[in-house]
Amino acid sequence: ATTSKAHTSVKIDPCFHKDIVAYVPDASKAVGVTSQLLNAEKKPLLGASLSEEYEKIRIRNSNRSAKSDGLSYLASVANKAALTWQGYKPPAPTFTGTKTITDFPLKELLPFVDWTPFFIAWELAGKYPKILEDEVVGEPARQLFDDAQKLLNEIIDGNLLQANAIIGFWPANSDGDDIIVYGDETRSTIKTKLHHLRQQTNKPNDQANFCLADYVAPTDTALNDYIGGFVVTTGLGADELAKKYEEQNDDYTAIMIKALADRLAEAFAEKLHHLVRTEYWGYATSESLSNEELIKEKYQGIRPAPGYPACPDHTEKGTLFELLNATAEISVNLTEHYAMFPAAAVSGFYFSHPESRYFGLGKIDKDQVESYAKRKGQSLDITERWLSPNLKYA
Numbered sequence: 001a002t003t004s005k006a007h008t009s010v011k012i013d014p015c016f017h018k019d020i021v022a023y024v025p026d027a028s029k030a031v032g033v034t035s036q037l038l039n040a041e042k043k044p045l046l047g048a049s050l051s052e053e054y055e056k057i058r059i060r061n062s063n064r065s066a067k068s069d070g071l072s073y074l075a076s077v078a079n080k081a082a083l084t085w086q087g088y089k090p091p092a093p094t095f096t097g098t099k100t101i102t103d104f105p106l107k108e109l110l111p112f113v114d115w116t117p118f119f120i121a122w123e124l125a126g127k128y129p130k131i132l133e134d135e136v137v138g139e140p141a142r143q144l145f146d147d148a149q150k151l152l153n154e155i156i157d158g159n160l161l162q163a164n165a166i167i168g169f170w171p172a173n174s175d176g177d178d179i180i181v182y183g184d185e186t187r188s189t190i191k192t193k194l195h196h197l198r199q200q201t202n203k204p205n206d207q208a209n210f211c212l213a214d215y216v217a218p219t220d221t222a223l224n225d226y227i228g229g230f231v232v233t234t235g236l237g238a239d240e241l242a243k244k245y246e247e248q249n250d251d252y253t254a255i256m257i258k259a260l261a262d263r264l265a266e267a268f269a270e271k272l273h274h275l276v277r278t279e280y281w282g283y284a285t286s287e288s289l290s291n292e293e294l295i296k297e298k299y300q301g302i303r304p305a306p307g308y309p310a311c312p313d314h315t316e317k318g319t320l321f322e323l324l325n326a327t328a329e330i331s332v333n334l335t336e337h338y339a340m341f342p343a344a345a346v347s348g349f350y351f352s353h354p355e356s357r358y359f360g361l362g363k364i365d366k367d368q369v370e371s372y373a374k375r376k377g378q379s380l381d382i383t384e385r386w387l388s389p390n391l392k393y394a
Contacts, residue, residue: 009057020047021054073368076200076209077177083214083355090217090225091283091352093169096185099280100329104163104268106156106234112267112274114295118148121259151256155241161261162236163268164330167280168323169350172227174213178375179227181323187224192319194227194349195376196311200364200392212310212349215302215356228281228350230303231326232272234264235342261344269346270294273303276350283352302356305348307338309360313386314338315376320347363392 008023020037024030036042115128122144124137131141155161170191171182177196183189198211208214217225238261242254277284277299284300293299304310306317317338326332326347333341340347369391373383384391 005053006057009054013051013054014058020050022046022050071200071202071209071365073198073200073365073371076198076368079203079209080198081208081210081214081355083353085217085221085223088217088223090223091281092224093226093228093281094279096169096171096226098166098168098324098329101165101167101272102162102330104165106159106161106163106264109163109234109264109267109271110152111291112270112294113263114266114270115145115263117266118259118263119144121262148256148260151253152260155257155260160241161234161238161264163232163234163264164236164332165230165232165268165272166324166326166329167228167230167272167276167350169226169228169281170323172216172225173219173221173223174216174225175219177211177213177372179213179216180219181227185224192323193375194316194319195313195372197313197361197364197372197387197390198368199359199362200368201362210310210357210359212304212351215351215353226281226352228276228352229320229323229348230269230272230276230350231321231324231330231332231340231345231347232265232268233330233332233340233342233345234268235261235344236331238342238344258344261342265344265346269303269348273301273350274299277301281350281352297358300354300356301350301352302358303348303350304358305346310358311349312361312390315386317347320349361390364390365392 005023005025008021013021020043022033022037024033033046036046116126116131119126119128119131119141124131124141124144126134126137126141132138132145134141171185171187173180173182173187175193177198179194179196181191181194183191194213196212199209201209203209216227217223238257242257245251245254245257274287274294278287279285281301287299289298306320307314315338317334317340321327321332321334327334332345332347335341364387369383369387370380372387373380376383
């Protein structure tokens, strides 16, 4: 789930010389590849075929990287998203500061559950609900889904998991690639700054080099814009419940509990974002979308999470948690590596601009990393460590 054929070719295969490195896109393809690896006649043929394919991918990747080299950070800033601020009125939320939500009804999350990742977690490839009728995996998928529904009903009826959340909105403006968060509506004091990164590759067809800060009105526009943030969890009680089944040697149910808690957490994040758009921030009060449209994110606004493609720096999660006082309010903790505990938790920022969109940062160069480290007030070494997957240089 976290790799690809390109990643295997460029990062893994060159480092492993004892045997064959074989990438498969999903578990349903693993049996055929494993059979070839176990066959004395077919294994060398597979190895030769993979080596040739990987080398072609490495060459293609090298050529693509060469084309993307040479764009300075200043040039990428100059090619920022050209949003029209004149005549735009940023929507104001119904409150500023934070709002804590405890014991949210789990039943209300069910329409927002995306079941496809649930099946992927159990290594059953296919999109819900079509997977239930799949010729290959349909039967085990149906059995798994039935078991999940029974356990989910038990969890809801017994109130065995607790859904807590905290959201917040603050006056904000962008300053370059940073977002200034103000202490109150007077905008006279700075509460904190959110630091963001900008795409730094040559873009075709006049495409912009995006940065999340582009979607908040710059300070020089004199517009009163806002930024939001959230942390949700449905994992309170999950570990204790799973442990009870583990002690009964029922690992299947224990794993199922954690998988369902994860799905409910994502559903809670989706439900809460819906409430933000239609009520708490209220910039899309007439929104009426199907579950399929919600999954495809056909709505106005985004909720990018620290550690994910648009803002890959996990340390910004620490700033978000401080803004929300999330640990004290809803008992979600951050580890020293910025992982959330309980694991069934989701966090992120809210952007309301109608042109805001998700994107992947991609690779960035040292000139931007140096600027970012300086803006964050931390050493270059630490910054490079956290951004290592996105560094264009060694």
